[in-house]
Amino acid sequence: MDFFRSGLSPSPSNRRRAVEENDNSQEDESADNQDRNQFSYYFMLRTGKVLDLNIPQQTKNFIFRVRGSKEDINIRSKEVQMFYSFMTKKIKNFPYFEGWKQESIDDVVVGMERFVMVNIYANVFNPPSDREKNDAIDCKIRSLHWILPKHLDFTLPSDNENSDRQLALAQYYLLELNKKRSPHDKIACIVLCCKALHDLFNLAHDKAAGADELLPMLIYTIIVAAPPNLYATTQYIDRFLPPEALTSGETGYNFTNICCALQFLENISPDKLSLSPEEFDHFMEGHSSHLEEALSTKFASGLLDNINRVKECEDKVRQLQSYHDKLRNNTEQLQVDITKHKAEVHKSLSEMRAKFSSLEEEMAKLLTS
Structure with a gap:
């Protein structure tokens, strides 16, 4: 299977170049590359280190393989467990983990497992x-x-x-x-x-x-x-x-x-x-x-409390809905009033301009007489 073909880890110079290229192109990275490197970002957030570039691609390939699989659920389960084992060895042999405590490495492995299962959950839960x-x-x-x-x-x-x-x-x-x-x-x-x-x-x-x-x-x-x-x-x-x-x-x-x-x-x-x-x-x-x-019973008291809280929440939702309806009605009325007031202001301005023009004409006549 494709995900068992373990590629060589990049050399230190290649890793440095990969980091620089990632920094320079982060803003204009395509959606496909963002999806491909999703696990890399997750890994960096968890560890502050750059992951072997083969690992996220192999993880993505495996996720798509399981999503498209029509195999029996027990066969898919064995494949997932095999992938866990394969990727765990690959992560634990990653050079940056030298000197790390075992608990910290285990935490990264669990993160990988979580990442895989969240992405295939809909395909394997309750078959x-x-x-x-x-x-x-x-x-x-x-x-x-x-x-x-x-x-x-x-x-x-x-x-x-x-x-x-x-x-x-x-x-x-x-x-x-x-x-x-x-x-x-x-x-x-x-x-x-x-x-x-x-x-x-x-x-x-x-x-x-x-x-x-x-x-x-x-x-x-x-x-x-x-x-x-x-x-x-x-x-x-x-x-x-x-x-x-x-x-x-x-x-x-x-x-x-x-x-x-x-x-x-x-x-x-x-x-x-x-x-x-x-x-x-x-x-x-x-x-x-x-x-x-x-x-x-005291054991069911939590359930009764929850039922009461649900009823209280429903009452609050109804009250909020009522307030929302009133606010919407008031807002609509305010918009009508603003429109009406705006029209009245425009009318008053027009009347004032007309009166001003009339006064200007009368003043001009008086000055020429």
């Missing part, structure tokens, strides 16, 4: 092979709005401003998942969501939460927030985040937890909840007599 299952799980999660913490065998902390904040944060980060395009940014939202739940548990019990405590809280957070495309998101992360990021550490642990929570919700049954099969069927049929109780 046709995932959509039916993704939509079914989204629908299933929304149908479980009646579930309370007691059904998952955990209790919420007492009324506390800090705990409410952590609950709201956990929901917020789950909802942010669908707005992010890079797998790095999506997994960061999952980590922050789990961190908020860990902090919540610590506030309630003054100790760290283990997997047995975190999982039911995470399941309930997913039910309350109902983030769209959650299955598609986990598949996207699994396919396109570098494998080493998910094999160990905090990131891997939290990703495993959200996958387990999703599997639990997909295969939920009465024996997994603290209620009878009859109650389960009753609630699944829509007879949620305790919905008010569900909405009044």
Whole structure:
């Protein structure tokens, strides 16, 4: 494949000449060159260094290749991972990185990965092979709005401003998942969501939460927030985040937890909840007599607050629209008044000119008589 043909790095003199040419022609550079060098600009902003000129072109070629590919999503995933590996070696062998800390080089590599994924996101996120299952799980999660913490065998902390904040944060980060395009940014939202739940548990019990405590809280957070495309998101992360990021550490642990929570919700049954099969069927049929109780729980308080804020925002929007309409009407009336006043001024001036001309004629007659 084209992107595995590694060219030689430019010599120092060539690099200097490239920098000078870039400085001299920056203002009149064509749109095509700007697109070709987009990654170069990104790289320079991140590092203050000029990148090997082969790297941005190879990156652009690869992005266009994936965009035009009709291959199965798993094949495209393997190609992306191979490109990561190829480009990571090329970046790490770049001469300017000599003496850099490994963390700084890793940051540049992650920047390259983000750049690639943001540009191919629309072509690889939630492919046709995932959509039916993704939509079914989204629908299933929304149908479980009646579930309370007691059904998952955990209790919420007492009324506390800090705990409410952590609950709201956990929901917020789950909802942010669908707005992010890079797998790095999506997994960061999952980590922050789990961190908020860990902090919540610590506030309630003054100790760290283990997997047995975190999982039911995470399941309930997913039910309350109902983030769209959650299955598609986990598949996207699994396919396109570098494998080493998910094999160990905090990131891997939290990703495993959200996958387990999703599997639990997909295969939920009465024996997994603290209620009878009859109650389960009753609630699944829509007879949620305790919905008010569900909405009044502290865990859902963030949701209620958000609903109230939305209503407040809608009222403010209506007020602003009313003010806008009044301002527009006043502006139109002012334009009419200005036009009318302008016409009156012109008329007065014309009358004054006529009177002045008449006076001039009378003065001329008197002077000649």
